[in-house]
Amino acid sequence: MTQTMTRIALASRPEGKPGPENFRLETLPLPTPGPGEFLARVVWLSLDPYMRGRMSAAKSYAKPVEVGATMEGGAVAQVITSNTPAFAPGDYVVGNFGWASHAVSTGEGVQKIDPDAAPLSTALGVLGMPGLTAWVGLNDIAGxxxxxxxxxxxxxxxxxxxxxxxxxxxxxxxxxxxxxxxKCAYATAELGYDVCLDHHAADTRTLSQQIAEAAPTGVDVYFENTGGKPLEAVLPRMNTHGRIALCGMIAWYSGIEGAPPAPAVWGAILRQRLRVQGFIIFDHFNRAPAFRAEVAPLVKSGAIRYRETVAEGLAQAPAAFLSLLEGGNFGKQLVRIAPARA
Ligand SMILES: NC(=O)c1ccc[n+]([C@@H]2O[C@H](COP(=O)([O-])OP(=O)(O)OC[C@H]3O[C@@H](n4cnc5c(N)ncnc54)[C@H](OP(=O)(O)O)[C@@H]3O)[C@@H](O)[C@H]2O)c1
Known part of the structure; x- marks a missing residue:
């Protein structure tokens, strides 16, 4: 019997809000690794907001996924067979293996991970790309x-x-x-935020008024993950010479939610002499060793908390991704593709 693998392909490019019709689950013959390559089975798939950008043909900092190709994504996998001395069967690795049950790789951009050092899934979350993004954004970008x-x-x-x-x-x-x-209860009780403002809550005060009350001396740093209403609300509260680390703007990825008018945004930046710096984490991978040296022990000791939302099985990846774009995730969104041990 032919051995097979499964993958999720980009079926079509979304116009605005993506839907299940933009994805297709496919079964293919299991590939054979060539010279210098290995074959791995995927254990954990990471779902990240940037994937919405890869579904679109619009110009960006990275190439889009072609229609019909495997959706791009970071994953933790275990090597099954290897034709390269750099990776042995049984090794756990993290790399860009895509939305698939198996992947063949040359090992480029792939790192080995120690399954005994931390739970494997953390290589995609608190100790992986999102964690590095948080650490670089706070320290190097926002200062x-x-x-x-x-x-x-x-x-x-x-x-x-x-x-x-x-x-x-x-x-x-x-x-x-x-x-x-x-989410707000978790933010204050578990993550230690002094205040958490619920942007869905009905409140007679505007979000901007609530920020003013929570920040009596104004806001020095805004870590921007969303754009949309949070940005509009925080801008007038920024202190003179405040800094904005522009990490993401998920509210606008599907081009649906409205935006504050440019004169209001530019006006706040000018009047309050703000420093706004966008950053893409690919440019900062050299900071990964320093990040891990500081944060991995804090995760191990439990001083740093993290939370995961897990979808079960590759077929659930599209629904979990669509949910992530709407805030359905609570902490890092993952898909369990297979058990950690074969
Ligand atoms: N620059 C980089 O290199 C880089 C790297 C990684 C991530 N990012 C960006 O960082 C941001 C966070 O990424 P993540 O992986 O940590 O995702 P995440 O925060 O785990 O999940 C996305 C969250 O965005 C919020 N959200 C969704 N739509 C929103 C809207 N219209 N208005 C306000 N909030 C909304 C939701 O949280 P609530 O339910 O709490 O609203 C949702 O849970 C994203 O913008 C992502 O693109 C950038």
Missing amino acids: AKSGETIVVSAATGAVGSLVGQLARAKGMRTIGIAGGAD
Whole structure:
């Protein structure tokens, strides 16, 4: 019997909000690794907001996924057979293996991970790309300092949850913005935010008024994960010479939600002399060793908390991804593709 694998292909490019029709589950023959390659079975697939950008043909910092090709994505996998001395059967690895049950790789951009050092899934979350993004954004991009006040949007998500905890550990006043009472309760009780503002809650005060009350001396740093209403609300509260680490703008990825008018945004940046710096984590991978040296022991000791939302099986990946874009995830969104041990 021919051995097979499964994958999720991009079936079509979405116009606006993506839907299940944009994805297709396919069964293919299991590939054979060539010289210098290995074959791995995927254990954990990471779902990340940037994947919405890869579904679109619009110009970006990375090439789009072609229609008919495997959806791109980071994953933890275990090597099954190997034709390269760099990787042995049984090794656990993290790399860009895509939305698939198996992958063949040359090992480029792939790193081995120690399954005994931390749960395998953390290589895609708190100790992986989102964690590095939080650490670089807070330290290198925002230059955050003790005694300052920070606002973090998507405060309980994969990136935001670590930003808040690292900022608190620095001695900052931390204000999170999150969607829903449960997320806000977790933000203050578990992640240690001083205040969490629920952007879904009905409140007679505007979000901007709530930020003003939570930040009596104004906001020094805004860690921007969302754009949309949180950005509009925080801009007037930024202190003179405040800094914005522009990490993401998920509210606008599908081009549906409205935006504050450019004169309001530029006006705030000019009047308050703000420094706004966008960053893409690919440019900062050289910071990964310093990040891991600081954060891995904190995760191991339990000083840094993290939370995961797990979808079961590759077929659930599209629904889990669509849910992530709407805030359905609570912490890092993952898909369990196969058990850790074969
Ligand atoms: N620059 C980089 O290199 C880089 C790297 C990684 C991630 N990012 C960006 O960082 C941001 C967070 O990524 P993540 O992986 O940590 O995702 P995440 O925060 O775990 O999940 C996304 C969250 O965004 C919030 N959200 C969704 N739609 C929203 C809307 N219309 N308005 C306000 N909030 C909304 C939801 O949280 P609530 O339910 O709390 O609203 C949702 O749970 C994304 O924008 C992502 O693209 C950038």
